[in-house]
Amino acid sequence: MAFASSSVAERPFAPATTAGDVSTIVYRSRAVAPLSDQDLQRLMRTAQARNGREGITGVVLYDERQFFQWLEGPEEGVKRVMGSIQNDRRHTDLEVLTHYASPTRRFSGWDMKLAARGANPALWQSDVLEPPRAIIDDLRRRPASAPSLLAKLMPLPVAAGDSPLATSLAGKPLGNTTVSILKDVLLKTVIPLLHHHEPAAADAEDVPVNPRAAELAELLVASDQAASLSLIRELRGKDVEGRHLFAPLFEPAARALGDLWGDDFCSEVEVTLGLCRIQTAVRLLGADTRRSVVSSVQPKVLIVPAPGELHQLVAVLDSEWLWSEGWSPQSEFPATDRALGDLLSASWIDVLDLSLSAAFRRKDSLVRLTETIKQARRASLNPALLVLVGGRTFVEVEGVGTAVGADIVSRTSLNVDRYMVQGMKTVGEGLHCTEQCEDAVG
Ligand SMILES: Cc1cc2nc3c(=O)[nH]c(=O)nc-3n(C[C@H](O)[C@H](O)[C@H](O)COP(=O)(O)O)c2cc1C
Incomplete structure (x- = not known):
């Protein structure tokens, strides 16, 4: 089988996990031949049984011979299962899109669900879900964005009378969680990414978008601004200028805020507040940035x-x-x-x-x-x-x-x-x- 990317262990930003961390891998691949409902059921039965034993959760989306899978769980278990998946002859051109460690799971309780359009729910019961058309369209256009697009398949928790985001993220008890997740994103994913992928061209498609920008957007809507700002400053360290967070993190996080609104997860006012929080971070980071020599001749x-x-x-x-x-x-x-x-x-x-x-x-x-x-x-x-x-x-x-x-x-x-x-x-x-x-x- 041909691999389009380096193996998982060789990824430059593959994080070292610590006890209790959840190792997450998202990859895409192509089926060597179209799979019938029965083929998919056989695949899912094996996957679910083994995932249950290994403590792995996630989702696999199948669309016109393309697979996109999110796997999360203990590092060793994820490594073992990923090893089998890479050797599976039912698919080819496997490309790992992201691999990181975090303190939380995204798909708790899903020992592997299938997302496929038009699958017969009578055959599958609760193991299958119909992916929204918009997600399929986005995946076809931007397959590299699979991490943030697959994340949308897990609905955020809803409590009566409150917006889902306000319920899940607002309030004091979640303050520490917010900070720890933000710290985790920046320390283990963003900063290493910046060191390894210094972007050269001013084109959004060439900039490695942080796969967890969407998660940051959710946090921004309701997070503790003061704590997150001091954290960003602390984690940026001496060598990374704040402006190098613009393209991989802040710009995609802003788009993700718009997506949250589009999916009815927050109001327009919450999006505007989230953008203001990014702006505040940008201004404060700018205050620490060393300015190049002021040019005497420059365009107006x-x-x-x-x-x-x-x-x-x-x-x-x-x-x-x-x-x-x-x-x-x-x-x-x-x-x-x-x-x-x-x-x-x-x-x-x-x-x-x-x-x-x-x-x-x-x-x-x-x-x-x-x-x-x-x-x-x-x-x-x-x-x-x-x-x-x-x-x-x-x-x-x-x-x-x-x-x-x-x-x-x-x-x-x-x-x-x-x-x-x-x-x-x-x-x-x-x-x-x-x-x-x-x-x-x-
Ligand atoms: C697209 C795709 C996704 C898969 N996902 C999983 C999975 O989540 N967990 C799993 O145990 N096996 C999964 N499998 C099946 C494995 O490749 C493998 O057949 C199975 O784990 C049995 O492994 P073994 O033959 O090494 O015992 C998947 C296969 C394919 C083609």
Whole structure:
């Protein structure tokens, strides 16, 4: 059988577990031939019997010959079962997507459930579940996101009268759990990931998304902000700059907040509060960041959330990134297109950085954004104004940036300075500092 990735033991961020830790592995693979209901039942019977003995829980999703499986349990047991699975001739191209240790299980009580569309429930009773169409679609589009997508198959606990998140996460007794999980995520998963995968390109798809960003989003909605901030600062250590948490952790956590809202797990207000908590963390981390030498020649950048957009996280991340690169962007919050036009006609601006929400897709805002960009170009003193757009919709929907009339789409704040310089070079002549700016960025 061919393996698309290194073995589990060789994963660079495979964590060493301590007693009581739950070892979790998520992988994907492809069935060598389509499996019938009977084939799947045989597979599941063996799996459940052995998982029961080994203390392993999880879920396996089967969709058009693709398997995605979440396995969790004691490290030794998970290793043994994973060894058998890797040698199983019913599937091939096995790729481990994540492997980490944590203090909690995600699928307690499921000694292995099958998630498959159209499976006959009469045959399976409670061992099968119908995965939501949206999860299947997302898995087909973004198979590497399987860890956070499979996690959604386990419903969060619901208590009468309260939102599930408020019930499961809010309140004092959970404070220590929250901190310990957050500490665990950062110490064992995020920090090693940063050391091993320093991202080079400013493209969201090249950045290793932390598989537990979704879990962080859940914690952010109701967690103890003061404790989590001091923890982030403590764990970041001396060598890792706070801004290197933007792409792998904060941006996907913001999208996960939007997903929680989409799945009715929290309200819009809770999403906005969660984003504010990320913003606060970003600002405080920024206060500790060493700034590059301030460049004497740099583009004039105006950073604004699109008029009408309440969420400011993208603007904050871009502004922090540029500031730490030694740039001095101007951040404003114009409420209307006219107010934005006034800013652009009052002084020379090379780059307009316009953003929509980092959490929501904001499809309804695109017509308005098109008009905003048109008016901004008309009002600008700079006839070759470079317009850069950012936000969740531009990360996930191909072609939207061009459709609204932008010059560049920024999928992440990581290296946004380089995108701007590159864009200024290609947008045309007449920019008053293109050459020097390129030198300044190197
Ligand atoms: C996609 C897939 C998922 C599987 N999941 C499990 C599992 O969760 N637990 C398990 O014991 N076996 C699982 N199996 C079956 C194992 O590969 C293996 O057949 C079984 O554990 C018996 O192991 P043995 O032949 O080494 O005794 C799975 C097989 C496939 C193809």
